[in-house]
Amino acid sequence: MTPESRVLAASGGPLWQGYDVALLDLDGVVYLQEQPVPGAAEALAAARRAGLRLEFVTNNASRRAVEVAALLTSLGIPADAAEVVTSAQAAAALLAERLPPGAQVLVVGAEALVAEVTAVGLTPVDSADAHPVAVVQGYGPEVGWRHLAEAALAIQAGALWVVTNADLTLPSLRGRLPGNGSLVAAVRAATGRAPDEIVGKPHPRLHAESVRRSGATRPLVVGDRLDTDIEGAIHAGTDSLLVLSGVTRPVDLLAAAPHRRPTYVAARLDGLLVAHPGVPTAAEATCGPWTARRAGADLVLSGTGEPEQELDALRALCGAAWSASFPPDAVRADGPAAEVVLAELGLP
Numbered sequence: 001m002t003p004e005s006r007v008l009a010a011s012g013g014p015l016w017q018g019y020d021v022a023l024l025d026l027d028g029v030v031y032l033q034e035q036p037v038p039g040a041a042e043a044l045a046a047a048r049r050a051g052l053r054l055e056f057v058t059n060n061a062s063r064r065a066v067e068v069a070a071l072l073t074s075l076g077i078p079a080d081a082a083e084v085v086t087s088a089q090a091a092a093a094l095l096a097e098r099l100p101p102g103a104q105v106l107v108v109g110a111e112a113l114v115a116e117v118t119a120v121g122l123t124p125v126d127s128a129d130a131h132p133v134a135v136v137q138g139y140g141p142e143v144g145w146r147h148l149a150e151a152a153l154a155i156q157a158g159a160l161w162v163v164t165n166a167d168l169t170l171p172s173l174r175g176r177l178p179g180n181g182s183l184v185a186a187v188r189a190a191t192g193r194a195p196d197e198i199v200g201k202p203h204p205r206l207h208a209e210s211v212r213r214s215g216a217t218r219p220l221v222v223g224d225r226l227d228t229d230i231e232g233a234i235h236a237g238t239d240s241l242l243v244l245s246g247v248t249r250p251v252d253l254l255a256a257a258p259h260r261r262p263t264y265v266a267a268r269l270d271g272l273l274v275a276h277p278g279v280p281t282a283a284e285a286t287c288g289p290w291t292a293r294r295a296g297a298d299l300v301l302s303g304t305g306e307p308e309q310e311l312d313a314l315r316a317l318c319g320a321a322w323s324a325s326f327p328p329d330a331v332r333a334d335g336p337a338a339e340v341v342l343a344e345l346g347l348p
């Protein structure tokens with residue numbers, strides 16, 4: 001399917017039936033700020049019982065797989081380290097492919113990244129004076145100017161520059177914090193060079209590593225971000241489920257560009273357990289009791305469904321919104337039931 005023709009697809013039966021491994025993003029999907037998303041543990045346990053294998057895939061390079069597995073287990077989601085793949089692991093695997101055994105790598109990041117570099121037989125160093133052949137850069141709360149300065153010097157001396165991920169921000173309860181991408185931008189500004197490789201989503205390397213490690217033949221990407229999880233899945237030609245428990249709001253989904261549109265949408269992970277209806281991309285699109293149509297630059301929703309059928313309303317709105325190349329200016333209700341369900345979705 002070309003990105004331009006992407007539509008919300010019909011799953012035929014319960015979603016888990018069509019796939020062998022769910023490649024699950026963590027923050028905003030399984031947990032939020034280290035608190036489990038309501039219902040996540042129950043939904044994942046049920047999906048496992050049904051036969052779906054789980055692989056947890058994270059751009060975060062500051063924890064080792066074994067630590068992520070322990071955190072999940074403490075949240076009621078029993079997980080083994082072998083079911084976790086981090087961008088630190090994928091970055092180390094890439095370096096091991098490119099460099100001779102024992103080669104010196106300047107590590108800018110957390111202890112977890114140092115450990116992964118060591119685990120693949122390379123030698124972590126912390127100074128450009130050691131003449132490292134590569135720099136690997138990931139997020140770590142202790143990373144400071146001195147580390148960025150060493151990275152800049154090594155990169156100017158010609159070292160291969162690999163970054164774990166390019167996320168500009170980290171969500172927190174106090175607001176958006178600088179993510180690895182922001183620190184990479186500082187080094188980029190100082191050196192006038194761009195990274196040679198970016199490993200994390202939406203770039204293909206982390207996804208490929210998760211498929212390789214899990215042995216998936218029919219993977220389903222599950223994520224909460226359009227610009228990392230969903231775009232990465234589309235790059236890889238893999239189907240995806242967007243969950244609305246994280247950063248993406250219904251209004252963002254309606255405005256999504258073709259290369260960021262998921263195959264399926266659900267409120268939370270229990271979307272793995274149910275059948276999903278297909279919705280055409282057309283100026284007038286119907287899903288369940290709801291119909292959405294283009295009216296000039298606006299979208300108009302009509303129907304007589306219940307508020308708890310809000311996902312069908314959202315699907316119908318996606319079908320109509322995605323039928324034209326511009327995002328809708330406004331979403332309007334035609335009738336009281338549509339008005340209630342739009343409020344449920346936080347629209348317009």
Ligand SMILES: [Mg+2]
Pocket residue numbers: 025026027028029223224225246
């Ligand atoms: Mg996420």
